[in-house]
Each structure stands twice: as C-alpha cells, then as structure tokens.
Amino acid sequence: MLKKLWGTMLAVTLVSTSLMGCSTETAKPAATEAAAQASEEKTAAPAAETPAGETGAKASEDGGEKKLKIGFSESTYSGAWRVAEVEDVTKYAEMNGYELIMTNADSNIEKQIGDVEDLIAQKCDLIVIVPVDANAVAPAFEACKSAGIPVIDMDTQYLDGKWKEDFITTIRSDQYQQGQGCAEWTVDHVGDKDTTVLEITGNPGQSDAQNRSRGFNEYVADHSNIKVIQQNGEWSRATAQEVVQNVAQSGQKFDVIYCHSDEMALGALLGLKQAGLKPNEDVWIVAVDGQKEALDAIKADEIGAIITCTPKGGDVLFDCINKYFAGDELEEEYFVHQSTITTENVDELYEVEGF
Numbered sequence: 175m176l177k178k179l180w181g182t183m184l185a186v187t188l189v190s191t192s193l194m195g196c197s198t199e200t201a202k203p204a205a206t207e208a209a210a211q212a213s214e215e216k217t218a219a220p221a222a223e224t225p226a227g228e229t230g231a232k233a234s235e236d237g238g239e240k241k242l243k244i245g246f247s248e249s250t251y252s253g254a255w256r257v258a259e260v261e262d263v264t265k266y267a268e269m270n271g272y273e274l275i276m277t278n279a280d281s282n283i284e285k286q287i288g289d290v291e292d293l294i295a296q297k298c299d300l301i302v303i304v305p306v307d308a309n310a311v312a313p314a315f316e317a318c319k320s321a322g323i324p325v326i327d328m329d330t331q332y333l334d335g336k337w338k339e340d341f342i343t344t345i346r347s348d349q350y351q352q353g354q355g356c357a358e359w360t361v362d363h364v365g366d367k368d369t370t371v372l373e374i375t376g377n378p379g380q381s382d383a384q385n386r387s388r389g390f391n392e393y394v395a396d397h398s399n400i401k402v403i404q405q406n407g408e409w410s411r412a413t414a415q416e417v418v419q420n421v422a423q424s425g426q427k428f429d430v431i432y433c434h435s436d437e438m439a440l441g442a443l444l445g446l447k448q449a450g451l452k453p454n455e456d457v458w459i460v461a462v463d464g465q466k467e468a469l470d471a472i473k474a475d476e477i478g479a480i481i482t483c484t485p486k487g488g489d490v491l492f493d494c495i496n497k498y499f500a501g502d503e504l505e506e507e508y509f510v511h512q513s514t515i516t517t518e519n520v521d522e523l524y525e526v527e528g529f
Contacts, residue, residue, distance in 0.1 A: 190381075195526060200405065209320065230271030230272035230273075239272060242300070243275060243296070243299050244267060244273065244300055244301075245275050245276075245277070245298035246274060246276040247293065247301065248276055248277065248278050248390050253466045255435070255465065255485045255529070262485060264276070266489055266526075267488075269464065269492070277289035277293065278307050281306055286314060287317070290314035291317055298323060300323065300326065301318055302491065303315065303326070307379045307380065308331055308380055308381040315327075324342045326495070327341040327343070327345075327347050328346065329487075331346065345491055345494065345509075346509065347512060349386045349389065350386070350388060352385075352386055352462045353386035354389040355442060355481040356389075356432050356460045356481055357393035359516075360390075363458060364430065366399055367429075367440065369430060371401070371429070371432050372403055372418070372431045373404045373431075373441060374404075374414050375405070376407065376430070376434040376435060377406070377408055403421075407433065409437065411441035414442045416445070417445065418441075418442045418444075418449065422446075432460050436465055438461065439471075440467060440470055443459060446459075458478045460478050461480055462480070463483050479516045481513075481514055482513045483512060484510050487510050490508055490510055
C-alpha cells in the first residue's frame with residue numbers, strides 16, 4: 175500500500191517531516207446506514223466534483239496561473255486508517271489542481287506545532303490540521319491566525335477553538351454517534367442479561383476518544399444491567415492485546431469488549447485467544463472504523479459489529495476548500511457518513527466501506 179501511496183504522490187508535493195525536523199502502531203494520538211441523513215444540527219457535505227485544473231489556481235506575478243498551496247499537518251502516517259486518509263487527500267488535491275505539502279507529526283504534539291510553523295514559512299494559502307491533541311494543539315492554530323492563514327480543523331476537534339476566529343470549518347465523523355451506535359448494538363445483543371463491558375479507549379486527550387466514550391456510556395446509562403470498565407488502549411493493537419490479557423488474568427469477568435478503533439479490536443481479539451476465551455461466544459467485540467482486516471474478522475464470526483469511521487474524507491475536504499476560495503461561506507461542521515456493519519451486510523459493504 176505504501177508503494178501505491180508514494181506513486182500517487184509523484185504529481186503532488188509531499189513533504190515528510192522526517193526531512194524537516196496522522197484510532198501507536200496505528201494512530202497513537204490517532205479507519206448508521208451508508209446513505210445516513212444528517213440531523214438538523216449537522217451539515218452533510220457534497221462530494222467535490224470539480225474537474226482537475228478548474229480550481230486550485232491563482233494569478234501569478236507574471237500574469238499566468240500558479241497553483242494554490244495547501245498545507246496538511248497529519249497527526250501520524252502509522253496504521254491503515256491514516257495511510258488511507260493520506261492517499262485519499264493526496265488524490266483529491268491532485269484532482270482539484272492544488273499543490274499539497276503534507277507533514278507527519280508522528281503523534282508528537284511538539285513536532286506538529288513545528289510542522290505547522292514550517293508550513294506557514296512555506297507560505298501555504300490554507301492549512302489543514304489533524305490535531306495530535308485536542309487542547310495542546312492551540313499554539314499551531316494561533317500561529318496560523320497570526321500569519322493570516324485560514325485553517326480547516328479535521329478529524330480531531332480543536333476544543334478551545336472558535337469557528338470563524340480560529341478555523342473556517344471542521345470536517346470529521348460524528349464520533350459521539352459512533353459510540354452510541356456501538357452501545358445500541360450492545361444493548362440489542364445482550365438484552366436484559368447482566369453484562370460487563372470492557373471499554374478499550376483511545377488516548378483520553380483526543381476528542382474522538384472522548385466523544386466515542388461519551389456516546390457509548392450515556393446510552394448504556396439507561397440500562398442498569400450493563401456495567402462498564404475502562405482501560406486505555408492508546409489506539410494500539412499491541413496495547414489492546416495486553417489490556418485484554420491483563421484483565422482476563424486478573425480474574426475480572428467481562429462479556430463484551432468495546433474498542434474505540436478496530437485496530438485495537440484486532441489486538442483485543444488476539445488477547446482473547448491467548449487468554450483461552452472464544453470470540454463471539456465467551457466474549458463479543460464491537461468497535462469503530464472499518465478496515466478490511468476487521469471486516470474479515472466479522473466474516474469469520476470473531477467480531478460482532480463495526481460502526482464505520484471512513485478515512486476517505488478527501489472529497490468533503492476539497493469541496494470545502496473549493497467553496498472557500500470561491501468566496502462561499504462554510505458551515506461550522508461537516509460530517510462524513512457512517513454505517514453499521516455486521517454479518518448480515520458485511521459482504522455488501524466490504525468494498526464500499528472497507529479500507
């Protein structure tokens with residue numbers, strides 16, 4: 175997949191921060207129905223359908239046209255979700271005629287702040303930030319504001335930021351609804367049976383982990399037969415595997431594992447097997463994301479359900495960028511769609527939703 179990534183990027187400027195001093199082995203701080211309708215508070219963004227060459231350009235000093243320069247501060251390149259996101263953003267940047275400069279924070283907030291400062295120095299016309307940390311990223315947004323460069327907040331919310339002051343829009347999945355979707359599946363599955371859920375969270379400092387936890391726990395709070403215990407899985411397959419093994423060895427009983435990412439779900443699956451527990455028999459697993467390896471586990475009847483969180487948001491992103499440079503006002507938030515995948519529809523949605 176990485177060969178494909180670099181091949182795709184030949185026509186686009188990709189600057190890795192490894193040269194300059196984005197649910198780890200996956201994204202460490204930091205992949206409803208397919209045609210889900212957004213609620214009244216949410217805006218569903220249409221896909222960017224602009225042919226290449228018709229946008230992404232501005233007048234140059236010599237009277238010709240020069241490509242607009244988009245900086246993209248990715249939180250990490252690690253893990254299938256982020257790799258798919260990088261590929262998708264790169265594809266849509268090229269399709270829409272923009273120059274793309276992408277940096278990799280490698281899950282380090284200090285590095286991300288430096289990356290954004292470097293993008294500012296390269297005179298980007300707009301910068302997209304995928305925050306490593308929802309609060310600690312503030313200096314990066316402040317630097318862009320001081321430089322007069324518009325910012326799009328993507329994936330992880332900048333919690334202290336204000337729309338139109340610190341960013342022109344936010345593009346993300348509805349992580350609260352993802353958590354609630356996992357809770358709905360759990361409640362439907364266990365019924366009135368006394369149930370202990372082992373919740374394996376992403377990094378607590380990130381809004382996606384916070385929202386997925388809140389969505390799940392607020393829904394199950396109305397069901398007194400369900401008890402939740404939490405452990406931090408750090409978005410990591412290895413950490414989640416270790417968490418499951420340790421909890422099982424401690425003698426703590428649990429009936430369902432809820433993971434904030436399917437990368438952690440795959441680690442939890444290994445942990446169950448090593449603890450001598452049978453997946454989808456002794457313990458059920460429900461998670462968020464949609465990578466094909468996890469969908470294969472649904473096919474094998476080893477994971478109960480996945481609520482999708484697609485990394486393919488490049489169409490929404492560049493639709494917003496096109497609108498901004500055309501002078502159109504953007505909504506405060508745009509949400510990508512999500513689906514619930516189980517054994518009943520995994521074959522139908524495998525290629526559509528999987529990554």
